[in-house]
Amino acid sequence: MNSLTKLLKNHTLKFTFVSALALSSCDQGFEEMNTNPYAFTEPVISSLFSNSLIKTAGDGDNNTLYANSKLSGCFVQYFSSLNPWQWTGDKYLYKQEYNKGLFETAYSSELKETAQIIDLVKDKPELSNYLAVARIWRVYILHRVTDMYGDIPYTQAGQGYIGAMYKPGYDSQSDIYPMMLKELEETALALDAAKTTFGNADFIYKGDVTKWKRFAYSLMLRLGMRLTKVDPALAETWVKKAIAGGVMQSNADIAKLDHTGGSANNWNVDAYLLQGGEGVPPSAQGKGYSKLSKTFIDYLKATKDPRLPFYATLWQGNADASKLPQTTAPEVQKGLPSGYDYTTIKTLIPNWTDNMQAEYSEINIHTIASLSTPTMFQSYAEVSLLLAEAALRGWSTDDVKTRYENAVRASMESETLYPGGMSISPATITAYLTANPFTGGSFEKQMEQIHNQFWVSMFMTNVEAYANWRRTGYPKLTPTNYTGNETGGTIPRRLRYPESEASLNTDAYNAAVQKQGPDLFTTRVWWDK
Template identity: 70%
Template sequence: MTNSKYIKWNFPAKVLRLALVAVVLLSSCDKGFEEMNTNPNAFTEPVITSLFSYNIIKTAGDGDGNTLYPNDKLAGAMMQLFASLNPYQWTGDKYLAKAGYSDALFGTAYGVELKENSQIISLTKDKPDMINLYHIAQIWRVYILHRVTDMYGDMPYTEAGLGYVNGIYKPKYDKQSDIYPAMLKQLETSALALDASKASYGAADYIYNGTTSKWKTFAYSLMLRLGMRLTKVDPALAQTWVKKAIAGGVMQSNADIAKLNHTDGTELNFYWDGRELRGGEGVPPSAKGTGYGKMAQTFVNHLKNTNDPRLPFYITLWPGNADPTQLPTSTIAANQKGLPNGYDYTSIKTIIPGWTDEMLAEYSEINLNTIGNNATPSIFISYNEVELYLAEASLRGWGTGDAKTHYDNAVRASMEIETIYPGGSSISSAAINAYLTANPYTGGTFDAQMKQIHTQFWASQFMNNMEIYANWRRTGYPVLVPTNYPGNQTGGQIPRRLPYPQSEASLNADNYKAAVATQGPDLWTTRMWWDK
């Protein structure tokens, strides 16, 4: 092979002169070259408002990764809202490991939800005219990541999402004891920085239409949620942030709720939880009641025993899902039946003599016409949730008003909000009053009042199941009897967290090992920092 460094090029002088002229001409023409070659009809820079719209949609649901798997099959089943006889499709009520389920939220949050969010923050940082865009994105980042830390514990926070903008593909794990103060401080900083006199996202903000005062309320309501999360591990710190949230201004009515509306059209517009529950892994109407995801006996019995008027909104027998005209009869409370948790198609015969698989059709399903509809709105934070936290804050002496008033407000908010759902009918004031009369806030000891507040939390926050799971670990309410299915991961105890994805142990090994060394074994039973 010829070594090129020894080649001698012999160009005629005329050729060299022509080449020099060409270089000069090209350099002079280059000044307008970029403009000439830019398509005026194409986007060459990110449209920040569109990025935010997409970010909201993907956080609300990206297939089953951040909906059906973590919210229903795991958290919902562990909290005995759902039950199933299929141990391979619905693992939560049996505390069984299935990597695709337990990995899903982690992978979706970092791989999908943070993508546009990180770009927005990078593009708007240190730009005074974009201060609202920047801080609303920061508030949304806290919302995305608080769900991850509440399910897994220690995790990437400070370097989360930087792979999209800074090339950091192996982010360090932060301690949850550092993550929570950082999230709370970010909410405070961003809430105070929002400026109604400057531009916002406008119509591209599908939650609040760019209204900065609403985002401020959202930030303080999220601060209230996170502050309450610290009551076991650091009551003084919890009190500080709860008081700040209340003073800053939390939700005052259902008009303040943070929601994304959906339509029963294309997949981009679906309420993904409803769409997935309607599919083959849930309760497809075509299964005629023999689908996998049934309502749990614990939940159904509670609704029936308290004469809860939300029952027909929440659940139905299968004919109502197959044919909505059957709902008046398929939602009669006395006919509802919940499936016991922790059994399969064989072991169920030990408690129900003569069981046949066709009998599954006698058990209640989630109502796919209302709370499980393709057009059901995604609720990120509700006024009902805020009022229940305020009831606890009053009980602890941290808030204004009395616990009973806040509790009653919470119940009314939950029952009155049904009108925003497809097929949701207004529960009358008389029915609400009857429920509160039959199930009054009775006071009593601190523990007795906590039990009443947070059992109501469990009943009224149905389908906000990841939050129910977090709140149960903090408060211990409602009181649930664990299952003990053979081969479960916990020795017959309700899990305290989800294990990290197996890929983290190989692709981000050093940071994964450091997190496990700090937090404890990567097990379902290891308690995270705030869950003492």
């Protein structure tokens, strides 16, 4: 567990204990004092919210390295590995520890404080902003879970912390999505700049009600667009509501949690784990388990994408940042083919030796995988690309090409928000857009251009990239077919429920499987038709 999480937990427990002692002292004759019996709730609630944000950004391997990189990042071919025991995703193998991580962490860790906040403030009108923001955050936490697993506990989620509901029922995803969208609409309308906020305890927006409102509508845009295959009319309704409500306007509105690399309390957990023994430790001298995929590197090189040095380096640059100008040069980047192990790679490259791993590109740990890189929950680049699709569908009067180009600029300009000192000049961005123009064409041709760019721009927001790939089919990926894989050589469409659900929440689990279909990687979630 992140040591900052522990610190906040200890702070909250100690503060509550001290406050309880103070209240009990009323028996000593001080009950007539004019004190507010709820004075302790505001700092405690603020600490709870801070803790929830931190744990959602990273509470160990389960909701970072496993879900984001080893599974989602491999499914969409950002990453590949020759190690079938530590990196299973590019081979579509099942490993319970990886598979259950996001589900169990969301319910046991991420959701805990949010559920408590909602229960504490639901009947306190003066704290209506607390309630609204906590509800938005609850949607953020649970939409990732339903997108990865399908039917999940939603209406009863988190009730074990406040109502002894230890075996929650599973809601159908077809019911969950309308509930989430309604919650975002209600909370966006409820936010009130005249009322108290979480202030500095809000590590995302520092209590800025306008930015939270834009985030709520931007999430609405994301979720509304998710419905385009299963219910286009409902998707159109909610996308139009999101646009009318007011989504993100620039990179200043990005929903992110900043980190600093000075101590373990403030590290980006995902980056920390990628730099560790199962990722790209410099001590491995290029023979670590994680490499960038040939699919991803080849695309970036073919389009002469200026983000390539920000994303990729050879191992020598990870070991010594002074070498980055040479080790991030596009011409030396080489992606590892997905779906192979230390033996089968020799069928593709007959002269293969293990030392050759050092020639393949790794994620850059001084920039996008630095300990002080921000956790991105939703970016303006994503919003702009979804707005481009909305315009393409005729759901707004925007110009598709303009929205697309705004997204490219936003993605490239966001490099300045990361450590490492890299930036892309306006002239370079313009040159990229000139060399890779948005050409229009058929509906599908434009969708492909928009969502290929989505894939490139969303690197390391991999859970969302995976969801968007399932919805759109872009980029067009060639599946792998590793011996013994779980899918028959097709990219997984969901994760399996934790095995503990079948034994500890049996009735709810069985009902979900009966409604949704077999608990397999190949069973599609409701919106993935």
